[in-house]
Amino acid sequence: MNAPNDLLPRVERRLVPAEMLAALSARFGDRCSTAAAVRDQHGRGESVYDAAPPEAVVFCESTEEVAFVVSQAAAHAVPVIPFGVGSSLEGHLLAVQGGVSIDLSRMDRIVRINAEDLTVTVEAGVTREQLNREIKDTGLFFPIDPGANATLGGMAATRASGTNAVRYGTMKDNVLALTVVNADGQVMRTGTRARKSSAGYDLTRLFVGSEGTLGVMTEITLKLYPLPEAVSAAVCFFPSIDAAVQTTIAIIQMGVPIARCELLDANAIRAVNRHSRLALREAPMLLMEFHGSDASVAEQADTVQGVAREHGGADFEWARTPEERTRLWTARHQSYFAALQMRPGCRCQSSDTCVPISHLAEAINESVAEAEASRIPYWIVGHVGDGNFHLSYLMDPNDAAECAAVEDLNVKMVQRALRLEGTCTGEHGIGLHKMPYLLDEAGPAAVATMRLIKHSLDPKNIMNPGKIFAL
Amino acid sequence: MNAPNDLLPRVERRLVPAEMLAALSARFGDRCSTAAAVRDQHGRGESVYDAAPPEAVVFCESTEEVAFVVSQAAAHAVPVIPFGVGSSLEGHLLAVQGGVSIDLSRMDRIVRINAEDLTVTVEAGVTREQLNREIKDTGLFFPIDPGANATLGGMAATRASGTNAVRYGTMKDNVLALTVVNADGQVMRTGTRARKSSAGYDLTRLFVGSEGTLGVMTEITLKLYPLPEAVSAAVCFFPSIDAAVQTTIAIIQMGVPIARCELLDANAIRAVNRHSRLALREAPMLLMEFHGSDASVAEQADTVQGVAREHGGADFEWARTPEERTRLWTARHQSYFAALQMRPGCRCQSSDTCVPISHLAEAINESVAEAEASRIPYWIVGHVGDGNFHLSYLMDPNDAAECAAVEDLNVKMVQRALRLEGTCTGEHGIGLHKMPYLLDEAGPAAVATMRLIKHSLDPKNIMNPGKIFAL
Numbered sequence: 001m002n003a004p005n006d007l008l009p010r011v012e013r014r015l016v017p018a019e020m021l022a023a024l025s026a027r028f029g030d031r032c033s034t035a036a037a038v039r040d041q042h043g044r045g046e047s048v049y050d051a052a053p054p055e056a057v058v059f060c061e062s063t064e065e066v067a068f069v070v071s072q073a074a075a076h077a078v079p080v081i082p083f084g085v086g087s088s089l090e091g092h093l094l095a096v097q098g099g100v101s102i103d104l105s106r107m108d109r110i111v112r113i114n115a116e117d118l119t120v121t122v123e124a125g126v127t128r129e130q131l132n133r134e135i136k137d138t139g140l141f142f143p144i145d146p147g148a149n150a151t152l153g154g155m156a157a158t159r160a161s162g163t164n165a166v167r168y169g170t171m172k173d174n175v176l177a178l179t180v181v182n183a184d185g186q187v188m189r190t191g192t193r194a195r196k197s198s199a200g201y202d203l204t205r206l207f208v209g210s211e212g213t214l215g216v217m218t219e220i221t222l223k224l225y226p227l228p229e230a231v232s233a234a235v236c237f238f239p240s241i242d243a244a245v246q247t248t249i250a251i252i253q254m255g256v257p258i259a260r261c262e263l264l265d266a267n268a269i270r271a272v273n274r275h276s277r278l279a280l281r282e283a284p285m286l287l288m289e290f291h292g293s294d295a296s297v298a299e300q301a302d303t304v305q306g307v308a309r310e311h312g313g314a315d316f317e318w319a320r321t322p323e324e325r326t327r328l329w330t331a332r333h334q335s336y337f338a339a340l341q342m343r344p345g346c347r348c349q350s351s352d353t354c355v356p357i358s359h360l361a362e363a364i365n366e367s368v369a370e371a372e373a374s375r376i377p378y379w380i381v382g383h384v385g386d387g388n389f390h391l392s393y394l395m396d397p398n399d400a401a402e403c404a405a406v407e408d409l410n411v412k413m414v415q416r417a418l419r420l421e422g423t424c425t426g427e428h429g430i431g432l433h434k435m436p437y438l439l440d441e442a443g444p445a446a447v448a449t450m451r452l453i454k455h456s457l458d459p460k461n462i463m464n465p466g467k468i469f470a471l
Numbered sequence: 472m473n474a475p476n477d478l479l480p481r482v483e484r485r486l487v488p489a490e491m492l493a494a495l496s497a498r499f500g501d502r503c504s505t506a507a508a509v510r511d512q513h514g515r516g517e518s519v520y521d522a523a524p525p526e527a528v529v530f531c532e533s534t535e536e537v538a539f540v541v542s543q544a545a546a547h548a549v550p551v552i553p554f555g556v557g558s559s560l561e562g563h564l565l566a567v568q569g570g571v572s573i574d575l576s577r578m579d580r581i582v583r584i585n586a587e588d589l590t591v592t593v594e595a596g597v598t599r600e601q602l603n604r605e606i607k608d609t610g611l612f613f614p615i616d617p618g619a620n621a622t623l624g625g626m627a628a629t630r631a632s633g634t635n636a637v638r639y640g641t642m643k644d645n646v647l648a649l650t651v652v653n654a655d656g657q658v659m660r661t662g663t664r665a666r667k668s669s670a671g672y673d674l675t676r677l678f679v680g681s682e683g684t685l686g687v688m689t690e691i692t693l694k695l696y697p698l699p700e701a702v703s704a705a706v707c708f709f710p711s712i713d714a715a716v717q718t719t720i721a722i723i724q725m726g727v728p729i730a731r732c733e734l735l736d737a738n739a740i741r742a743v744n745r746h747s748r749l750a751l752r753e754a755p756m757l758l759m760e761f762h763g764s765d766a767s768v769a770e771q772a773d774t775v776q777g778v779a780r781e782h783g784g785a786d787f788e789w790a791r792t793p794e795e796r797t798r799l800w801t802a803r804h805q806s807y808f809a810a811l812q813m814r815p816g817c818r819c820q821s822s823d824t825c826v827p828i829s830h831l832a833e834a835i836n837e838s839v840a841e842a843e844a845s846r847i848p849y850w851i852v853g854h855v856g857d858g859n860f861h862l863s864y865l866m867d868p869n870d871a872a873e874c875a876a877v878e879d880l881n882v883k884m885v886q887r888a889l890r891l892e893g894t895c896t897g898e899h900g901i902g903l904h905k906m907p908y909l910l911d912e913a914g915p916a917a918v919a920t921m922r923l924i925k926h927s928l929d930p931k932n933i934m935n936p937g938k939i940f941a942l
Binding site for chain 2: 114116117118119158159160161165169170172173182186187188189190192193194195196197198199200201202203205206208209210214225226228249252253254255292293295296299352354355356357358359386387388417421422423424425426427428429430434437438441442443445446447449450452453454455456457468
């Protein structure tokens with residue numbers, strides 16, 4: 001077994017011509033960097049792969065600057081890779097065919113808040129935490145929250161979701177409009193600020209989830225939601241993972257409008273306790289949140305407690321204050337980094353399957369049995385209300401046999417999810433890692449259709465090439 | 472001023488070769504018809520245009536049969552136009568370039584109900600009313616309800632919505648997966664039954680709203696919802712349209728999870744009273760519905776009554792029984808046909824603009840002022856909770872000056888909606904009628920992108936050609 005990058009398709013790197021580098025340097029000065037450390041940081045993410053650095057990194061500050069870089073890239077048939085904060089889990093950021101990384105993190109302005117319409121327009125480099133900080137005074141919030149403090153651009157590119165998706169949907173449901181630099185460097189708008197439209201092809205939804213392969217999103221108009229009148233969070237412990245999952249299935253089937261319903265297994269709690277100095281019981285746990293009016297929150301909590309009790313759930317422990325609540329959710333969001341610290345020097349390979357809710361128990365229980373048998377350290381967190389869970393292995397990157405075993409276990413989880421009518425990725429995207437799974441999932445005709453779209457919108461194959469499909 | 476069809480782009484009709492007609496007859500027998508009446512019925516819809524009949528109509532009963540027709544069409548470069556019940560309002564069904572209509576109304580089987588996952592898979596010819604009848608025993612329902620009893624295929628093709636969209640979203644939000652016959656007659660699947668996915672381009676969302684121009688949808692997997700524990704409907708009358716709209720704006724901005732919030736003006740109520748033998752006050756009215764638990768429905772109604780009162784709304788009149796409720800909503804759904812009967816022999820041109828909610832009063836008030844000044848009969852219904860309303864003119868198709876005046880008023884409404892950051896069509900689609908407006912709305916770069924997609928997926932331009940964009 002070789003190092004992870006040896007599994008990637010062999011493709012030629014395309015060189016950035018000196019003429020183009022000179023043009024970028026002339027326009028961007030210090031903001032065009034070829035320093036090894038900068039390139040290295042931009043050629044990786046939170047994936048299992050070693051870095052594949054771009055030849056240069058350009059720090060753009062406006063849509064026009066992005067358009068300039070892409071025009072240059074188009075003229076020279078050089079790849080460009082959009083970069084936010086580098087939290088991709090599937091190798092989206094590796095410059096496998098060379099080229100230039102477009103760092104959008106300085107495009108961090110809130111362009112326009114329309115509180116009266118529950119919309120906001122942001123530059124692509126705004127992070128989700130920054131957004132919620134900056135709109136706090138409006139009484140509105142943006143619910144989508146992947147684990148990392150990702151940029152809205154990155155979240156749109158991977159069709160991200162997180163802990164609130166069970167109630168508020170994913171990026172697919174919450175992006176209204178986009179400003180996009182297309183593959184010939186032209187700026188275009190998709191969508192409007194209206195809540196719905198039947199005006200032609202849904203380009204917004206095509207770009208959301210396209211992982212930088214069709215264009216660079218530079219501005220994003222999002223839906224916002226009124227902060228609920230009442231919020232309450234609780235944890236509940238179960239005798240088994242199965243009991244926690246069965247509780248979730250019942251909650252969803254009853255149509256309870258629960259806002260968050262997260263599973264953590266004992267391993268995840270152990271990591272979180274240590275990292276965030278909590279003292280949670282180390283047993284399968286559901287971390288739940290209810291949003292609504294005082295009466296409706298009470299009613300939801302009551303219904304859910306009844307269901308949990310039927311499945312052997314211990315009494316709810318309530319987060320009584322906003323501070324307690326924040327502490328719990330921060331711990332949940334940091335679980336990835338908490339788990340990494342459980343095995344120093346390890347790399348994490350995180351599965352991301354999502355299945356119809358009635359198949360969730362089967363998907364999780366069989367995966368847990370395999371994980372236990374493997375004796376490789378693992379932990380589980382899951383957006384179980386969506387049927388989505390992450391079983392993550394902590395593997396020694398220098399132990400080829402262990403890496404191979406993990407990849408094998410991952411394939412089994414994906415095959416199981418597909419057999420159960422689910423998807424290989426609920427929210428992380430295809431990137432480099434899941435290209436063969438996409439083919440299994442969507443089938444050759446659908447993937448051929450995706451390729452036709454890719455080739456027609458990006459005939460020179462310069463937009464984050466080698467991702468989603470190999471060529 | 473000429474008849475409406477004279478406004479269409481001049482294009483050559485492509486003839487169906489005798490060889491292809493023979494192949495269709497051999498395979499389909501009686502189910503391939505060239506009778507004038509059948510062709511005429513399939514070459515129109517509920518639009519302002521005269522019929523443009525296809526050369527033949529094939530009544531398909533399976534995906535394989537559709538694939539056979541499309542393969543034939545691909546081999547001979549002949550247009551195909553999918554047909555459901557013929558309720559399109561924008562000329563989608565006219566065979567402007569000739570070809571074959573594929574009637575899907577016999578594909579009316581519920582393929583699979585997965586009540587435990589809140590999903591159902593239907594053939595494209597199932598109508599929305601049939602679907603809700605057939606799943607009644609599951610305790611679930613499908614909320615999307617355009618005025619007509621349209622097919623799910625037609626609804627997906629136009630990205631339809633209706634009265635429940637303010638709470639449950641549109642077809643874009645409620646289609647999970649599709650079976651599609653693409654332009655070379657190949658069958659493909661998009662999406663899965665999982666609630667969310669980041670697996671490659673969102674082909675499902677690309678086909679939803681593509682108006683038959685990219686492929687023929689033959690099976691559709693939909694989200695279902697638990698029937699609410701409590702439902703209550705009420706009407707409330709206002710001193711002016713503006714007061715009703717201001718009430719709506721406040722409701723949405725407060726985040727009340729209202730399920731339906733429909734505006735009818737006095738003209739619409741007059742028509743509905745006469746057609747459905749009701750005795751509603753002929754004044755601007757909001758027709759509302761609340762879904763939830765008993766407590767939450769009571770709470771929502773209380774909040775909304777307070778807001779309505781502040782804007783001069785009279786006390787709510789409640790629909791106390793399910794029968795009363797059904798009677799009100801049936802009347803609302805029949806308002807289109809009710810209004811047509813107010814001016815015998817007329818044709819109806821219905822606007823469909825949708826704007827951000829804060830601009831809705833301006834959009835409606837200015838449109839009403841123009842309508843009053845025109846002295847042409849009109850009526851208004853609106854899914855005002857979404858910012859979407861239909862101001863419909865009843866025009867004499869033989870009065871060229873009146874037709875021209877209506878078109879002119881329609882252009883003004885669209886221009887106003889675009890100025891107010893909205894869309895030319897909230898739910899009816901582009902079809903033939905709104906091609907120039909799409910260009911104004913989306914801009915040349917976005918429309919060029921749509922064309923690239925069209926050309927790459929349908930290089931022979933056989934899938935409902937001449938719709939969305941002229942060529």
